[in-house]
Amino acid sequence: MVLVLDPHTSKIISSCCKMSDLLERGFVAIQNIENVRQSIDLPATYFLDVSGQDDDAHDDDEKILMALTADFSEGKDWDPVSKTGKLLKKKYLRAYVHATSTLQKKLIAKVLAQERRFVASCRALDEINIDFLALESHVFLLNQPYVLDTLIRSNTGGGMGESTRLIDRITKQLVSLCIMLNEKPYVRFEKPTSNSNCEKLLEMLASTTNFEATLRETTDKLPNWKPRPNPATLLFLNRTTDMAATLIHHISYQSVLVNVLGMQGDVLRVEVDKRGDEGKAKEIKSYVMSEEDDIWARQRHKHFDAVKNELYAEMKAFKEKSLSQKVKEGDGLDMDPKTMLKVVKDIPKYREMARQFNKHNSILKAAGAEINKPGRIQAMTLLQDLACGFDSSGSSVSPQSLWSAISDLLAKPDTAYLDKMQLALLYVITRGGMTSKEEDFFESNLQPEMMTVIRGLSHLNFNTKKPKNTYNLERGHLDMMKTRLTKIRNEKKIETEKEQDAKRKGQSFTKKAHYIGYRYLPKLHWVCSQLIEDKLDQKAYPWNNPPPKSGNRGMSRSTGFSVRRNRHKRQQSGMGSGDKQRLIVFVLGGITPSEMASVYEVGDQYNMEIIIGSTDLITSEEMVKCLSQGAIKKDQDLNPAVIQSANI
Incomplete structure (x- = not known):
């Protein structure tokens, strides 16, 4: 059986199936309906996106249906009455067609009326209502x-x-x-x-x-x-x-990979050290960050620094327990037959875990290098202060009180483009507008399209002129964040006291990390x-x-x-x-x-x-492009850390 997909259904299938799942179900080939394909003497299952209203058939829908029926076309030169001319070979023996959602009756009737051989070859035509990733x-x-x-x-x-x-x-x-x-x-x-x-x-x-x-x-x-x-x-x-959720730098592992390294869906492309070259040479690696990756499933929502600490601790514990590692290091295991059998059984698990640790270690290293670029840590802190309305000590802060630090970052040429945009946009939102003096500063220190982005906030009902009403969070929302911060600060205080007590007694103490900046x-x-x-x-x-x-x-x-x-x-x-x-x-x-x-x-x-x-x-980069109203093209790269696919 051949599986034929369009670009949309390809993403649907890849979001919930692996290639091995499809092979187990008898699919020997997966093809894109938009590509030129050779005839195969096998039946085909089509999973296509043919949606829309009956009275509003879209060109893309008709294009896909026409491509479907063309797979079974007899050819323009073939005369079925006299049986003369050139008869084209069918792409597949039979067709089983499944649509993501409601089929358009008028469009289907229009297309099917033209292709008799498709009707004769079609064994199923139904809607299966799976139209999401x-x-x-x-x-x-x-x-x-x-x-x-x-x-x-x-x-x-x-x-x-x-x-x-x-x-x-x-x-x-x-x-x-x-x-x-x-x-x-x-x-x-x-x-x-x-x-x-x-x-x-x-x-x-x-x-x-x-x-x-x-x-x-x-x-x-x-x-x-x-x-x-x-x-x-x-x-x-x-x-x-x-809007703050889209503009601030969240410091969870997943957020860093999406916003800083530009992870697309579940695929991350990152530059890593080439094996055996001791960091001198680099290579591009593509990683799939799926829930089948146990480390990713457990750690993706944790603070970036916590993931680093826990990953290194896991690596150390795994090496201490792994028989394969002990044999590799030659620490003198008694290699009797029973131990040898355990080592052999441990090798696949050891290799898989070592591969996962190396993968995440490489990603953390690449992300850490981006986070530590000039001005980024300061930008992250200022964005948190603007969004929360209070600093890491819990003291209230206003946008105006942060203006000096923000303007310094905006004026520096080495501050990243997106960091500048995020700071400027969130400042105007939380300030409730901008004074003429602030607007003059933006125009002097930001590029022209950046000003277009800032003024684009008005289309989302944000004031971009003289400040009127300062942006205020819902009271309950603010209280929830302050309560959370107080809890973290108290836990950190207790941990510090325990650590000092252990030092006085000459005891070891593993301090738990508490991340106040993640507010x-x-x-x-x-x-x-x-x-x-x-x-x-x-x-x-x-x-x-x-x-x-x-x-x-x-x-x-x-x-x-x-x-x-x-x-x-x-x-x-x-x-x-x-x-x-x-x-x-x-x-x-x-x-x-x-x-x-x-x-x-x-x-x-x-x-x-x-x-x-x-x-x-959605990322801050997409938000900036949307607000630019075309001044910044969708395919324009605003984040130098993102490694584009070579297959575009």
């Missing part, structure tokens, strides 16, 4: 980057039609997620606080006439589909209400906690179709489910039970690694399953 066990993406760019254009009066099509597309993709999860959720959304089209479109997306109607229309066509007895809550949030919690963290505790303001976050008043919306204790549908792990852990209360969070405009980490943390804290998704991962 499973990035992690509790994270999904819709593979739609630069959504904010579209929303900003709609705000400037140049793209409302495109925005409406975008909302239709997102709706269908979310419906496919809910169908796969057997969810008919209660819907709640972040109420618009301005006339910004970005906020209005979120309300449109969450509306009962849009999402709920599309879900009902789709499930009515699935007679065997049944929703879970304990429906989830689907919460729609707006990216623009927490900012995404707004999503607080919102999810409030919703689970049933404290979330219903005026600011109203229901579209509320649950029964007697229903508890968050404290069930059963086991949950994974969007990656890993059958083996579900069987081991009991995942898949329909009893657990589930929260699905969708952020229109992109999510950050820090928000992904928050979902896992809040879920563990309340013993509850939370699934987060968005149109795509």
